Amino acid sequence: MAETLTLKNNIRTLRFFSNEMTQQELASKIGVTRQTVMAIEKGKYSPSLEVAFKIARIFNKPIDDVFQYTSLDEK
Amino acid sequence: MISFREKSLWVSLLISLVIASVYGDNILAFLAAGEAVSGQDISGLIFRVVIAFIVLEVVLHIALAMKEQEGSGLPEDERERNYRLLANNVGYWVLSIGVIACISQQMINSSFGFEVQNEYTNLALAPFELKLVVIFWLSEVARFATELYYYRQES
Numbered sequence: 001m002a003e004t005l006t007l008k009n010n011i012r013t014l015r016f017f018s019n020e021m022t023q024q025e026l027a028s029k030i031g032v033t034r035q036t037v038m039a040i041e042k043g044k045y046s047p048s049l050e051v052a053f054k055i056a057r058i059f060n061k062p063i064d065d066v067f068q069y070t071s072l073d074e075k
Numbered sequence: 076m077i078s079f080r081e082k083s084l085w086v087s088l089l090i091s092l093v094i095a096s097v098y099g100d101n102i103l104a105f106l107a108a109g110e111a112v113s114g115q116d117i118s119g120l121i122f123r124v125v126i127a128f129i130v131l132e133v134v135l136h137i138a139l140a141m142k143e144q145e146g147s148g149l150p151e152d153e154r155e156r157n158y159r160l161l162a163n164n165v166g167y168w169v170l171s172i173g174v175i176a177c178i179s180q181q182m183i184n185s186s187f188g189f190e191v192q193n194e195y196t197n198l199a200l201a202p203f204e205l206k207l208v209v210i211f212w213l214s215e216v217a218r219f220a221t222e223l224y225y226y227r228q229e230s
Contacts, residue, residue: 031152
């Protein structure tokens with residue numbers, strides 16, 4: 001049976017360690033709405049590669065540190 | 076918190092439903108009267124309904140934009156564009172299937188001698204344009220509802 005994979009992210013944590021950056025600030029920096037940042041953070045919307053790279057660049061992290069494509073069972 | 080675009084969609088959906096109820100109510104009143112209705116009466120009704128729809132859309136969206144000054148000026152982002160395109164696709168299918176069904180019905184009517192009347196008391200034999208308005212309205216409602224469904228899925 002095919003493994004069920006899901007896109008997880010650490011945006012909330014990364015925002016916290018970036019002087020409690022707000023969703024609105026992050027949204028303005030990457031050129032999307034606050035609602036989009038909220039949806040990405042909650043894992044309800046998978047961003048395009050471009051937006052994913054922009055987010056990683058804002059936090060000065062490789063994209064793997066921001067987004068993980070993992071099995072549903074993995075924590 | 077609901078975005079400006081989502082509020083705008085709710086406004087458009089509500090206007091569509093209100094206008095449809097006014098339109099449907101008038102058509103049913105025509106039929107209930109039991110008198111033959113001329114194409115001119117129907118054209119007049121469609122014209123009034125379209126004008127009411129445009130006026131309501133413009134007025135309520137201006138009011139919404141004044142209330143939500145921050146959100147109204149923002150350009151559409153990729154998520155909103157994705158949802159809009161997905162919803163447009165659904166609306167397009169509803170419109171295509173509806174128009175094909177309408178043309179087929181018209182062909183069947185003429186093949187089997189069910190005359191399409193200029194004056195009528197039966198909705199099944201209503202003119203083509205009257206059915207097209209209903210199909211167009213259905214496709215618009217499907218479009219708004221689909222887009223709202225995607226937005227609501229996130230909350």
